[in-house]
Amino acid sequence: MNTIASPPVPKNLRDLLVAYPAYLTKLEWLLHHVVSHPSAGVPVFEQALWAIEEGLSSFVGDAQAELDAARASGDAAHVTYADEKLKLLQRATFKQVWIGDEELWAYFHGASDKDIL
Numbered sequence: 001m002n003t004i005a006s007p008p009v010p011k012n013l014r015d016l017l018v019a020y021p022a023y024l025t026k027l028e029w030l031l032h033h034v035v036s037h038p039s040a041g042v043p044v045f046e047q048a049l050w051a052i053e054e055g056l057s058s059f060v061g062d063a064q065a066e067l068d069a070a071r072a073s074g075d076a077a078h079v080t081y082a083d084e085k086l087k088l089l090q091r092a093t094f095k096q097v098w099i100g101d102e103e104l105w106a107y108f109h110g111a112s113d114k115d116i117l
Contacts, residue, residue, distance in 0.1 A: 006032040007048055007108065010101035013056075016092050020085075023059050030055050045108040049099070056093045063089045 009027045017023045030051040038044045067082035091097065098104075 004032075004035050005107075007035060008101075008103045010052070010098035010104050012098045012101065013052070013092060016088060016097070020059075023055075023089075026059075027052060027055050048104070048108065049095075052098070053093070053095070056089065060086065060089045060093060 006028060009024055009031065013027065014024060017027075031048055034047045034051045035044060038047060063082065063086040067079070067086050070078040070082040
């Protein structure tokens with residue numbers, strides 16, 4: 001069986017999301033899915049970037065819902081926590097935070113020997 005090594009989650013995202021291991025796991029899964037089931041006609045590197053953006057966008061949506069629920073509950077501590085979480089995730093969505101990741105680039109730059117291009 002030929003298994004494909006998964007691309008790394010960009011280091012800056014790993015650093016930002018260290019307190020949210022479920023988000024890191026989801027990004028790892030999305031990246032693995034891209035390389036194990038690539039779409040034809042689009043470079044796999046582009047697909048990986050889109051997968052990261054899609055994942056981050058869904059995390060922001062979840063965090064916004066959490067903040068809305070915290071506000072509705074009136075729990076000031078939870079509102080503060082949810083607001084900080086949302087701001088962190090919104091910061092993570094800025095591509096310039098993670099787009100220049102050398103490990104991710106190196107993974108795809110040498111991807112021809114991984115049979116994913």
